[in-house]
Amino acid sequence: MKISGLIKSSLIDYPGKITAIVFTQGCNFRCPFCHNPDLESTELPARISEDFLFNFLEKRKDLLDAVTITGGEPTIHEDLAEFIAKIKELGYFVKLDSNGTNPAFLKQILDGGNVDYVAMDIKQCREKYPLVAGKVDVAKIARSIEIIKTSGLKYEFRTTVLPKLHHLEDFERMGQMIMGSNNYFIQNFMPEVTLNKTYQKERSFTLSELQEIKKIMQKYVKNCSIRENI
Secondary structure, three states, X not given: OOEEEEXXXXXXXXXXXXXXXXXXXXXXXXXXXXXXXXXXXXXXXXXXXXXXXXXXXHHOOOOOOEEEEEOOOHHHOOOHHXXXXXXXXXOOEEEEEEOOOOHHHHHHXXXXXXXXXXXXEOOOOHHHHHHHHOOOOHHHHHHHHHHHHOOOOEEEEEEEEOOOOOOHHHHHHHHHHOOOOOEEEEEEOOOOOOOOXXXXXXXXXXXXXXXHHHHHHOOOOOEEEEEOOO
């Protein structure tokens, strides 16, 4: 696995558990507001070896509950299932973050029984997905949503939102995409580090605007929350 980052402990990325966060290198999206732009390229080498990571996890088994695998986009890596299995063998809960672009591989991994929690980003409504993510097969996004909803696993969908790219009417259509889902989180954009540097000048939603988004999404999902920025 090409590993480019490690947060050794987090209390907020995996609900109810203390988790390490592992960042994989490379992503097939080009979201202009991405706050991990150094993880976009698939050409850059790994910064952290698997030996280092697994030595760390072995030593922290009494202090950590889980490992969150994020990116980048983890499902672009063919050895992801094997990587997850090795983490699971150490006794950790595993959370997988994905953008949903590889539904067949995602289903294979979730059916493998080594993932306990899965989170998927919903970038926009179907019609506007390319506006946020670039070239994308939206049918695959829809398939991944259904795979996750019917997986039997704990899961969440979430959207990073900003006024430049998201309007209130968009959330009606986004709600229809994930209708009946258990958990949906609204994450406010923060103009700090971004892939497209012009987005560092873009504003975030106000709390009252976020509450309006929440009112819309509550019509479509069982639980909707505004998540503090992480």
